[in-house]
Amino acid sequence: SAVISQKPSRDICQRGTSLTIQCQVDSQVTMMFWYRQQPGQSLTLIATANQGSEATYESGFVIDKFPISRPNLTFSTLTVSNMSPEDSSIYLCSITPGPMSSYNEQFFGPGTRLTVL
Amino acid sequence: EDKVVQSPLSLVVHEGDTVTLNCSYEVTNFRSLLWYKQEKKAPTFLFMLTSSGIEKKSGRLSSILDKKELFSILNITATQTGDSAVYLCAVKNYGGSQGNLIFGKGTKLSVKP
Numbered sequence: 001s002a003v004i005s006q007k008p009s010r011d012i013c014q015r016g017t018s019l020t021i022q023c024q025v026d027s028q029v030t031m032m033f034w035y036r037q038q039p040g041q042s043l044t045l046i047a048t049a050n051q052g053s054e055a056t057y058e059s060g061f062v063i064d065k066f067p068i069s070r071p072n073l074t075f076s077t078l079t080v081s082n083m084s085p086e087d088s089s090i091y092l093c094s095i096t097p098g099p100m101s102s103y104n105e106q107f108f109g110p111g112t113r114l115t116v117l
Numbered sequence: 118e119d120k121v122v123q124s125p126l127s128l129v130v131h132e133g134d135t136v137t138l139n140c141s142y143e144v145t146n147f148r149s150l151l152w153y154k155q156e157k158k159a160p161t162f163l164f165m166l167t168s169s170g171i172e173k174k175s176g177r178l179s180s181i182l183d184k185k186e187l188f189s190i191l192n193i194t195a196t197q198t199g200d201s202a203v204y205l206c207a208v209k210n211y212g213g214s215q216g217n218l219i220f221g222k223g224t225k226l227s228v229k230p
Contacts, residue, residue, distance in 0.1 A: 042220040105165045111158030
């Protein structure tokens with residue numbers, strides 16, 4: 001299966017700043033997604049990163065706060081903008097390696113633990 | 118509203134015990150059910166189930182889906198301390214985003230030596 005890496009692994013940031021998280025996959029994948037896991041909570045989908053076009057955001061998430069890029073089929077970035085302590089979470093990149101129409105297994109990257117002071 | 122409910126929320130067992138984790142769901146247009154093991158940050162994929170009654174096995178872990186009764190179980194036999202983790206159940210449906218897994222809150226399993 002594809003190997004997913006994320007950078008940074010963890011970071012501590014000041015409120016009002018921004019952090020960009022990178023996700024790299026060792027093979028081309030059809031679908032890439034970004035999830036958030038707040039402390040004590042389960043995973044929530046932020047958006048689908050579309051190659052060559054704007055990301056598709058889930059309800060409650062907006063592009064100004066979480067801009068996403070996907071320049072090719074192996075790489076994506078998520079930026080957490082103008083951070084507040086409520087943004088402290090684990091951010092996870094996720095992929096489905098097969099075509100959109102199939103019953104796809106879904107895999108997760110190692111995650112980025114963000115703490116906002 | 119689509120939902121996934123896992124039980125128990127936490128469980129403490131001793132090495133060698135067998136455990137059964139439960140996942141029930143109410144979702145529209147069910148597509149598949151996935152189990153993950155989360156130890157620190159990253160959920161590690163265990164199984165994907167799409168059809169009723171077909172058991173998936175991997176070593177000491179096995180899982181089965183009942184689409185009529187809308188639930189799945191994850192069995193772990195001869196538990197080891199390395200099995201200590203949060204086990205997540207998630208459902209994918211045909212509606213909404215392709216990647217939108219609807220997660221349960223997880224079962225925290227602690228295996229004592």
